[in-house]
Amino acid sequence: MTFKKIMGAIGPPLIFGAIFLGIWELIVVVFDIKPFLLPAPTAIWSEFLERSDDIIEATLVTGTNALIGLIFGVVFGVAMSFVLMRFQVANELVTPLAVALNAIPIIVLVPVFNNMFSSTTEVPRQLMVTLIVFFIVMVNVAKGLRQVSPVHMELLRSYAASPREVLVKARIPNAVPYLFTALTIAAPAAVITAFVAEYFGGRQNGLGYSITSNAAASRNAASWAYVIGACTLGLIFYLVAVGLEKVLSPSQHSTKQQSGGLAPGGASA
């Protein structure tokens, strides 16, 4: 039953993916497309197998950067969201800034960080990831802490609840689903940031560096092989974030159901 369900969900995209790769291979072979233009999937796969040790190593480097940045970003983001909730002034100062930052590609700060810190360390990259994650988490969690339903606030007021009790009984539990929503956005963003940051120089060990250097040397198939590593890494981060949300914050899915999934009538008891 569950196996059937899982296959029902992932079967069609898998089949589509296989057909897509088949057509890709066919086009490369039939039209005799040169490898420096577009390598065939089989060529990429054989490069992937040949370089698997290197690819895993590069993935670990980039993955570690993303993970460290993600953890620090979440910790600082959550901490800051409490400050924003508590102090209206801070909220008015920081929130417009955070919104503005969404429109600016702050990733271009990496060269600056490379100069500020030694570019022979991973610090500039981890700092970049931290910064990206920080704003995503801060904005979302602050929203959850503030936007408690008016009925809940009125009820707690009728119970003469103290501000601390309102925080513990309503604000924090209300913010939990927002935190997990932020995580599912921040986790893939952390991976993207970690390996794009490598495009801007620094140590020559991660996925991003390997993709650009192989591409520059016209080793296209090798470059694509590292792309497989990047895809896998992004997918792992996203799936772990979604899994955490499912296990730790089941109420979020149910809130969505609340509007539609009610049993009819109330007279049954």
Next chain:
Amino acid sequence: MTTRGVSHPVASDAVVVDRVSMTFNEGKSNEVRALCDLELVIRPADFVSLIGPSGCGKSTLLRLIASLISPTSGSLLVNGKSASQARVEQDYGMAFQQSGLFEWRTVQKNIELPLELKGWGKSKRHQRSTEMLELVQLSDFASNMPWELSGGMQQRVAIARSLAAHPPLLLMDEPFGALDEMTREHMQAELLRICAASETTVVFVTHSIPEAVYLSNRVVVMSPRPGRITEIIDVNLGSDRDEDTREEATFYGKITEVREALRGAEAADGPRGIEDR
């Protein structure tokens, strides 16, 4: 028939509203006179409905009694104390049109919330919430999450929560407004049964004339802008009300009486927001 409040309130009265006026945004261009010079006395174990067209300030009056807002002038006593003191001591329970259940808490934990805030111990809380679940006949759903329940069941949980601390006073703001007709009539009967068993005083805001007549000992008819009490109608259909009561001539007679009082109240303004069902 009594008009206006009783002129000699005593300390044991559940609610005393003494010359209360409420003006929002006082002195500004968007000033609204919501209530003007209200007087009302509610005795213990009374069931009083507030009815009137939209904007007549009936919800405002309820929120004043609950001390969620403060009057511009006049005073309110709840259980012989100031309204704010009564709120601090949790002398009343409150239920709204939305059940307002906390979606991250189970049904039982929702009922225990006011008890937690009163500082009750775990076993005492559990015992009381189990009793309350029995009272609203939802014992089988103790560990369910709110969204797994129908709208009517959620509203029953909200009522159980408002009664959990055994408050002497229950304040309800259109609690059945969002329910379908069948569920609504069922809930009305349930509420009467629960209140009779616990001897709770109820102040009940509603749009529905039959609902007000069926539930109440007294129906307070209000007029809009500024909100005033125009008439207080004694109903007293007796404590043995059941489904047949809804088909009796006296029931219809009282409905007509309330409707006419409402027409008189809003003659200058035209009828709005009143349901005849």
